[in-house]
Amino acid sequence: MIQMHKVTKAYPNGVTALDDVTVRIQKGSFIFLVGPSGAGKSTLTKLIFREEVPTRGQVLFNGKSVNRMRAREVPFLRRQIGVVFQDFRLLPHKTVFDNIAFAMKVVEASVKKIRYRVPEVLEMVGLATKVNVYPHQLSGGEQQRVCIARAIVNEPLLIIADEPTGNLDPDMAREIMTLMLEINRRGTTVVMATHAREIVDVMRRRVIALEGGRIVRDEEHGSYEQKRGPAR
Amino acid sequence: MKFRTLGYFFGEAFRSLGKNSWLSIASIATVAISLLILGSSVMMVLNSQYWVQTLASDLEIAVIMDVDTPAGQVKMVGDKLRNHNLVSEVTFVPKAEALTEMRQKMGDRGDYFRALGDQNPFPDLFRVKAKDPRDMAVLAGEFQGYQRVERVLYGQGVAENLLNLSYWVRIGGLVVMGLMGGAAVFLIATTIRLTVYARRQEVGIMKSVGATNWFIRWPFLLEGMFLGFFGSLVAVSLLFAAYAVACHYIQTALPFVAVRTDPAFLWQIFEVLAAAGVAIGAAGSMISLRKYLHV
Numbered sequence: 001m002i003q004m005h006k007v008t009k010a011y012p013n014g015v016t017a018l019d020d021v022t023v024r025i026q027k028g029s030f031i032f033l034v035g036p037s038g039a040g041k042s043t044l045t046k047l048i049f050r051e052e053v054p055t056r057g058q059v060l061f062n063g064k065s066v067n068r069m070r071a072r073e074v075p076f077l078r079r080q081i082g083v084v085f086q087d088f089r090l091l092p093h094k095t096v097f098d099n100i101a102f103a104m105k106v107v108e109a110s111v112k113k114i115r116y117r118v119p120e121v122l123e124m125v126g127l128a129t130k131v132n133v134y135p136h137q138l139s140g141g142e143q144q145r146v147c148i149a150r151a152i153v154n155e156p157l158l159i160i161a162d163e164p165t166g167n168l169d170p171d172m173a174r175e176i177m178t179l180m181l182e183i184n185r186r187g188t189t190v191v192m193a194t195h196a197r198e199i200v201d202v203m204r205r206r207v208i209a210l211e212g213g214r215i216v217r218d219e220e221h222g223s224y225e226q227k228r229g230p231a232r
Numbered sequence: 233m234k235f236r237t238l239g240y241f242f243g244e245a246f247r248s249l250g251k252n253s254w255l256s257i258a259s260i261a262t263v264a265i266s267l268l269i270l271g272s273s274v275m276m277v278l279n280s281q282y283w284v285q286t287l288a289s290d291l292e293i294a295v296i297m298d299v300d301t302p303a304g305q306v307k308m309v310g311d312k313l314r315n316h317n318l319v320s321e322v323t324f325v326p327k328a329e330a331l332t333e334m335r336q337k338m339g340d341r342g343d344y345f346r347a348l349g350d351q352n353p354f355p356d357l358f359r360v361k362a363k364d365p366r367d368m369a370v371l372a373g374e375f376q377g378y379q380r381v382e383r384v385l386y387g388q389g390v391a392e393n394l395l396n397l398s399y400w401v402r403i404g405g406l407v408v409m410g411l412m413g414g415a416a417v418f419l420i421a422t423t424i425r426l427t428v429y430a431r432r433q434e435v436g437i438m439k440s441v442g443a444t445n446w447f448i449r450w451p452f453l454l455e456g457m458f459l460g461f462f463g464s465l466v467a468v469s470l471l472f473a474a475y476a477v478a479c480h481y482i483q484t485a486l487p488f489v490a491v492r493t494d495p496a497f498l499w500q501i502f503e504v505l506a507a508a509g510v511a512i513g514a515a516g517s518m519i520s521l522r523k524y525l526h527v
């Protein structure tokens with residue numbers, strides 16, 4: 001589903017955030033991106049939905065070049081990708097319902113479809129009772145679930161989550177992870193950048209570790225840190 | 233584009249017009265001022281062109297004979313004029329007729345002539361129309377040389393002066409309007425910049441969920457266009473009110489000046505100003521959108 005071929009990203013200030021990265025992500029998979037701060041995790045995710053363009057190399061989404069895509073095709077790429085943010089980014093003066101409906105309105109969904117689909121996703125993320133509540137009346141975990149509901153409401157093929165549990169306590173983080181797994185189980189590919197060691201170690205999913213902009217490890221059933229091999 | 237989307241665009245545009253009310257009012261006022269200038273100079277130019285046209289259609293050369301010219305010599309000059317190959321029409325106005333005509337034209341003020349008693353101060357004259365009005369200057373010079381011709385008058389100077397005046401009115405109007413128009417564009421750009429700033433979060437979310445660029449831009453663009461349009465409404469109302477007063481004054485004080493008051497003319501002015509207002513608004517928004525809305 002996603003292919004990166006020899007991708008290098010240098011920011012205008014001279015920082016090389018990604019250095020010759022080649023990776024392939026299968027449809028339906030669940031991927032953890034790990035690595036120290038500044039390793040390039042966020043940069044890698046931004047290249048997928050063309051928040052940034054690579055300095056060199058190719059990024060393909062479903063076989064189509066993301067970096068060579070025309071500007072007016074970008075919105076249609078983004079409709080296939082749901083993004084979950086660490087800081088939720090909910091609109092404070094809109095209710096939970098309206099926050100999610102907003103994401104459907106701006107892609108010109110019908111009123112009928114909005115009325116049917118919003119309660120459906122709220123049910124799925126366990127917020128069926130909070131439809132008419134404002135974001136500030138919700139806990140951090142609940143706000144993140146609204147953000148996830150908004151990300152999946154237009155039925156994307158891929159969910160990108162950049163440290164979705166970064167602002168949450170461990171219990172809430174676990175709830176969010178359960179939810180992400182459920183979304184993945186229904187067939188949506190998930191790419192998650194995270195520092196949550198325990199979660200990564202428990203889940204045993206594919207782990208891609210970055211360091212200094214390079215992939216230093218890529219394991220099918222990985223852990224947060226390199227397992228120390230037996231002493232030689 | 234879908235109908236509900238159109239509703240969304242208008243709704244969003246009006247919502248933020250209300251929110252930035254002070255800046256909105258300032259923008260509308262500057263648009264109105266610059267359009268007032270545009271409107272009044274357009275009206276002046278069109279009116280003077282209209283007047284010149286009505287003048288030009290009966291522009292003729294008056295060939296005035298010496299008061300005491302004998303009838304025979306007058307007739308000779310008349311024949312010469314009629315036989316001239318650049319002349320299309322010659323009307324003879326004998327002294328007596330000239331007096332009556334003037335009395336009619338002056339109406340009440342015809343009293344002046346009572347003082348003259350039975351004397352007729354008017355000479356015999358010929359009204360001569362040229363086949364081509366551009367030959368008038370040449371013809372006038374030629375007629376001046378005919379025997380017993382006292383004076384030759386023609387209206388071309390008036391027409392030229394009027395056209396000159398309307399030219400300078402136009403230039404002056406353009407300069408002032410350019411400056412005010414620039415200020416109006418700038419104020420609208422500022423208003424829209426504030427709106428973009430107030431909405432940056434929404435815009436970010438719209439982008440991330442895949443709203444098209446034009447979907448994001450339209451509400452801002454509409455807001456600017458409405459500011460311009462409202463400005464033009466203000467300008468048109470003020471302008472028409474002032475014009476009504478001016479027309480009333482001109483028609484009583486200077487009855488020979490033709491002014492246009494027909495609905496078609498007023499509608500044309502309204503169209504020009506509304507289009508200019510909307511264009512100013514759109515220009516202001518586009519400047520801000522290019523600079524501050526990175527879509």
Ligand SMILES: Nc1ncnc2c1ncn2[C@@H]1O[C@H](COP(=O)(O)OP(=O)(O)OP(=O)(O)O)[C@@H](O)[C@H]1O
Pocket residue numbers: 011012013015016017035036037038039040041042043044
């Ligand atoms: N917009 C930007 N302009 C310039 N440099 C940037 C920009 N974004 C990121 N960088 C730099 O690129 C490098 C990689 O940043 P990135 O955000 O991808 O790291 P990260 O792995 O997500 O880190 P963290 O775990 O702290 O979120 C860092 O050195 C960062 O300072």
Ligand SMILES: [Mg+2]
Pocket residue numbers: 041042043162193
């Ligand atoms: Mg990051």
